[in-house]
Amino acid sequence: MNNVLRVESVCKNYGSFTALNNVSISVPKGSIFGLLGPNGAGKTSLIRIINQITLPDSGTVYLDGEILQPHHIQYIGYLPEERGLYKSMKVGEQALYLAQLKGMSKEEAKKKLKYWFEKFEITDWWNKKIQELSKGMAQKVQFIVTVMHSPKLLIFDEPFSGFDPINANLIKDEILNLRNEGSSIIFSTHRMESVEEMCDYIALIDKSNKILDGKLKDIKQQFKTNQFEVGLLSSDKDLLLNQIEAQFIVEKSKAISFNEDFRLLISLKNGETSKELIKFLNNKAQITHFTEVIPSVNDIFLKSVADN
Amino acid sequence: MGKLKLIIKREFLAKVKNKSFVIMTILSPLMAVGLLSLIIFLNEKNSEEIRTIAFVDESQQFSDAFIDSDALKYIDLTSMGVEEAREKTKEFYYGLLVIPKTDSLSQLSTSISFYSNDTPSLDVLSSIESKLEKKIRNLKIEKLQIDVDKIKAIETTVTIAAENFSGEKSSKIGSMLRMIAGGGFGYLIFMFIIIYGTSVMRSVIEEKTSRIIEVIISSVKPFQLMLGKIIGNAMAGILQFIIWAILAGFILYSITIFFGTEAVDSSSAIEQMSPEMVQQMQKSTNSDLQVILLEIKNLPIMTLFFSFIFYFLGGYLIYSSIYAAIGAAVDSETDTQQFMMPVLMPLVIAIYVGFSVIENPHGPIALGFSLFPLTSPIVMLMRIPFGVPWWQIVVSMSLLIITFIGMVWFAAKIYRVGILMYGKKPSYKEIYKWLKY
Numbered sequence: 201m202n203n204v205l206r207v208e209s210v211c212k213n214y215g216s217f218t219a220l221n222n223v224s225i226s227v228p229k230g231s232i233f234g235l236l237g238p239n240g241a242g243k244t245s246l247i248r249i250i251n252q253i254t255l256p257d258s259g260t261v262y263l264d265g266e267i268l269q270p271h272h273i274q275y276i277g278y279l280p281e282e283r284g285l286y287k288s289m290k291v292g293e294q295a296l297y298l299a300q301l302k303g304m305s306k307e308e309a310k311k312k313l314k315y316w317f318e319k320f321e322i323t324d325w326w327n328k329k330i331q332e333l334s335k336g337m338a339q340k341v342q343f344i345v346t347v348m349h350s351p352k353l354l355i356f357d358e359p360f361s362g363f364d365p366i367n368a369n370l371i372k373d374e375i376l377n378l379r380n381e382g383s384s385i386i387f388s389t390h391r392m393e394s395v396e397e398m399c400d401y402i403a404l405i406d407k408s409n410k411i412l413d414g415k416l417k418d419i420k421q422q423f424k425t426n427q428f429e430v431g432l433l434s435s436d437k438d439l440l441l442n443q444i445e446a447q448f449i450v451e452k453s454k455a456i457s458f459n460e461d462f463r464l465l466i467s468l469k470n471g472e473t474s475k476e477l478i479k480f481l482n483n484k485a486q487i488t489h490f491t492e493v494i495p496s497v498n499d500i501f502l503k504s505v506a507d508n
Numbered sequence: 509m510g511k512l513k514l515i516i517k518r519e520f521l522a523k524v525k526n527k528s529f530v531i532m533t534i535l536s537p538l539m540a541v542g543l544l545s546l547i548i549f550l551n552e553k554n555s556e557e558i559r560t561i562a563f564v565d566e567s568q569q570f571s572d573a574f575i576d577s578d579a580l581k582y583i584d585l586t587s588m589g590v591e592e593a594r595e596k597t598k599e600f601y602y603g604l605l606v607i608p609k610t611d612s613l614s615q616l617s618t619s620i621s622f623y624s625n626d627t628p629s630l631d632v633l634s635s636i637e638s639k640l641e642k643k644i645r646n647l648k649i650e651k652l653q654i655d656v657d658k659i660k661a662i663e664t665t666v667t668i669a670a671e672n673f674s675g676e677k678s679s680k681i682g683s684m685l686r687m688i689a690g691g692g693f694g695y696l697i698f699m700f701i702i703i704y705g706t707s708v709m710r711s712v713i714e715e716k717t718s719r720i721i722e723v724i725i726s727s728v729k730p731f732q733l734m735l736g737k738i739i740g741n742a743m744a745g746i747l748q749f750i751i752w753a754i755l756a757g758f759i760l761y762s763i764t765i766f767f768g769t770e771a772v773d774s775s776s777a778i779e780q781m782s783p784e785m786v787q788q789m790q791k792s793t794n795s796d797l798q799v800i801l802l803e804i805k806n807l808p809i810m811t812l813f814f815s816f817i818f819y820f821l822g823g824y825l826i827y828s829s830i831y832a833a834i835g836a837a838v839d840s841e842t843d844t845q846q847f848m849m850p851v852l853m854p855l856v857i858a859i860y861v862g863f864s865v866i867e868n869p870h871g872p873i874a875l876g877f878s879l880f881p882l883t884s885p886i887v888m889l890m891r892i893p894f895g896v897p898w899w900q901i902v903v904s905m906s907l908l909i910i911t912f913i914g915m916v917w918f919a920a921k922i923y924r925v926g927i928l929m930y931g932k933k934p935s936y937k938e939i940y941k942w943l944k945y
Contacts, residue, residue: 215941251726253928270729278726282930284719289522300514301727345723 203262204229204353204384205250210259212245219245220256221408227353227386227401232379234399234416235388236497238505241405243388244281247355250386251278264352274303279346281357281388285330285338292326295345302349309348316344320370335362343371347378354378355386360394372398392498404501406508416497423495423503426468428477429453431460431489440485447480460488511728512736519740523707524747533748537755559602559632564593566609567616573643580635594623603628605636613648617641686893687866693816694862694890696749698855701823701885704745705831705851709844711737712835712927721927730924735916738828742821749820753813808893815892815901822908823885827851829912829919836926843933858883862890869894879904881911918943 205227212220220242227233237243248254250261252268261268263275286294292313299309317323320340330338339362347354359375360368376398379385387399395402395416403413412419434440444450444464453463468477474492481487495503523529560581565571574582583601585593590606597604603624610616620640622628649656712734715721724733834847858877865874869891878888878896884904888896925942926934934942 248928253722253725273727276726278723280719280722280726282719282722284717284723286522286714286720287718288526297514297518298723298727301511301724342723 202228204264205386206262207246207250208260208262210246210249210256210261212242212249212254212256218408220249222259223405223408223410224259225403225410225413227384229384230379230382231400232375232385232387232398234395234402234497235386235405236395236402236501237405242408243405244357246405247278247280247357247386247388250353250355251276271303274349275352277302277346277349277351277354279342279354279356279359281361283339283342285342285345287331288329290327290329291333291341294330295341295348298345299348304349312348312350313344316348320344336364336367339363340367343374347374347383351383353384353386355388357388358390359387360389360391392496392501395497399497402497404504406505409508411508412500412504419500420494423500425493425495426472427493428466428468428474429489429491429493430462430464430466430477430481430487431457432462432464432481432485433460433488434462434485437461443484444481448477457489463489465493512732512739515728515733515736516740516743519711519737520743522711523741523744529744529748533751537752537759541759560600561603561605561632561636562593562597562601563605563607564588564590565607566590567607568609569647570607570640570643573639577635580632597623598625602632607640613644613651617644689812690866690869690890690893691863693812693892694886695859697816697820697823697885697889698859700745700749700820701827701855702852704741704824705827707744708737708741708828709831709835710841711741712832712923713838713841713844716836716927716930717840725927730927731920734829734832734920734923738825738832738916741828742824745820745824746817749816808895812889812892815889818905819885819889819908822881822905822912825912826881826908826915827855829916833919833922833926836923837929837934837939838926839930839933854882855886858886862887866890866894869896875900879907881907884908 203226205225207223207225209222209224210220211218211222223242223246225233225235225246235243235246245254249256250268252270252273263272266272289297295313296306296309299313300306304312314323317326322337322340325333325337325341330341333341343359346356354375356375359371363371372394375385375387387395389395399416401414402416402419404411432440441450441462444466449467449469451465451467453465456463466477468474478487478490558579558581560583561574562583562585563570563574565584565586568586571584571586576582585596585604588596593604603622606621606623607616608619610619617640622633622636646656649659715724830851834844834851837847838844861873861877861883865871865877865887868874874887874891877883878891878900881904884907888901888904892901921943922939926939
């Protein structure tokens with residue numbers, strides 16, 4: 201019961217095209233769950249099924265332990281990638297309308313909206329039409345509309361697109377805030393650095409199949425290649441390099457710092473430990489830098505998709 | 509249900525608050541009245557112009573034939589002679605009529621000529637011709653020594669008092685008016701279906717292009733959204749129609765007050781008049797108007813009003829659900845063309861058939877097309893002013909209801925899939941596939 205959402209063996213076909221093939225995911229409560237995958241992999245299909253926009257051909261979706269039902273939409277907030285608002289409708293009117301469609305009463309919606317509009321310092325937009333706002337401004341309104349009914353589950357599809365760095369940061373902080381307040385968040389994006397920064401769990405979907413999922417930390421462990429990045433200072437560079445190359449598999453690193461002569465990527469063979477490497481290097485030169493190379497989400501993404 | 513109400517309210521307000529709706533509603537009746545007044549005014553202005561016809565009567569027999577009327581004045585220039593009269597006419601008058609001196613009256617009838625600066629108006633020529641004909645005829649009667657009184661006794665004018673078996677009187681003006689009312693209402697429905705159907709389609713496309721659709725249908729079912737949209741727009745249409753009906757009633761009422769039908773307010777007033785009087789009455793615009801106003805009162809206005817609402821709703825529901833499906837299937841309004849043609853076709857046919865139906869409102873074509881649900885809203889409404897048996901109305905309405913239920917169901921299937929499809933313009937084949945998703 202620690203999962204706010206459980207998707208079990210969901211399949212979806214459009215005619216002869218398979219959009220989702222036996223996909224299962226679990227989103228733990230209070231986590232940020234990154235849903236990753238190349239374009240056309242089936243992410244949007246999955247999100248639409250969770251939102252009950254389309255129905256799965258087979259498989260079941262549970263929200264908070266219950267089989268997904270129409271009344272559950274009030275517990276879900278969805279910010280689609282293709283987003284928009286009625287252009288000729290006023291901001292306040294529109295937000296109230298969408299809130300009421302989500303099942304809020306008018307008074308409740310007004311109160312909530314007041315809170316959010318004050319938080320984002322946009323109270324004077326209330327009577328403006330969407331078409332008078334810039335794209336970024338409209339995105340802010342859209343964000344509020346998505347979260348205002350304090351849903352248990354929030355689904356953000358590319359939430360940062362269209363925002364300048366300042367506002368993107370604001371939105372990021374708000375998303376983290378929402379998580380801390382107990383919402384669970386599904387986060388679909390192609391911006392890997394934000395996945396790295398924010399996600400606790402990820403799932404990777406490629407060609408209609410889930411090919412990877414779990415805690416981000418565990419996945420990184422799993423994809424580690426036992427490679428270390430070292431910076432060295434030495435009086436005889438060539439000799440040192442030869443000595444190291446005789447012992448280990450070495451690549452030149454692209455980065456180099458001003459206070460060192462080399463920066464190398466050294467891969468350890470099976471059985472060798474970092475302790476031995478440090479010992480070896482310490483005898484030969486002065487170490488200015490030593491880190492284990494952890495694969496980035498980007499690398500994991502590329503590798504998994506390529507292997508698939 | 510609550511959500512459907514919300515959607516209807518939004519769609520209704522979005523439509524009604526739109527500037528073009530306000531302008532259409534207020535301005536188009538004003539424009540219609542204005543245009544009508546302008547035409548009447550110009551007509552009046554035109555007939556106010558006084559034309560003076562000079563004539564040279566060498567035969568010396570026609571001097572008493574020309575009596576001045578409001579629009580035509582005659583001046584006798586016989587004393588000047590043809591040449592001089594021509595010069596003078598060129599400068600001052602509308603035209604010059606030359607009646608030569610001839611031996612026989614029959615020769616005379618082909619030798620009269622008319623000279624003018626411009627091509628003379630047909631009205632003027634026929635007016636002069638009829639005066640000459642009358643005079644020559646009288647001269648001939650005199651010459652043949654026939655008793656003029658006897659001839660007058662032979663002359664007859666026939667006016668048929670048409671009446672149907674239930675005792676309703678009908679007149680030519682009356683059936684003309686029925687044609688106009690039927691045609692007008694049929695055309696109005698045609699316009700309403702197209703205007704409000706297109707408005708539904710636009711609203712669907714707007715939701716698609718502004719990409720709000722996905723936000724909305726994560727809160728409501730696509731069917732609810734489509735239905736709400738259709739009903740909301742229909743309510744705006746009915747509101748517009750009611751405003752127009754009230755305006756029309758008001759205008760009609762003020763015309764009645766202004767020109768006063770009270771003087772002839774009983775239909776017996778017309779009957780009591782002799783045929784000459786009726787004829788004379790019809791010659792003046794004022795009393796024409798009174799007859800028309802009387803006949804308008806005789807139209808089954810309430811039946812027309814309610815059947816308009818019913819047929820508008822029925823026809824509109826059928827067509828707007830098709831329009832909604834089209835809107836959902838395409839990405840932009842320019843892509844709608846290939847789907848619009850087959851939709852407009854029955855409507856256009858209905859209008860064409862309708863205008864022949866008002867000539868023969870109870871024929872088999874009229875019956876067939878007023879039962880067929882895709883054309884019945886227009887054709888039946890055109891027939892109603894002429895009186896339609898109840899069973900036909902019942903059959904036609906039932907067919908309409910069955911069809912719109914089927915059509916809404918069918919459209920909803922396309923709509924549900926279409927609103928989430930972006931990119932390419934779908935073919936009919938693809939749309940057929942969507943039905944099975």
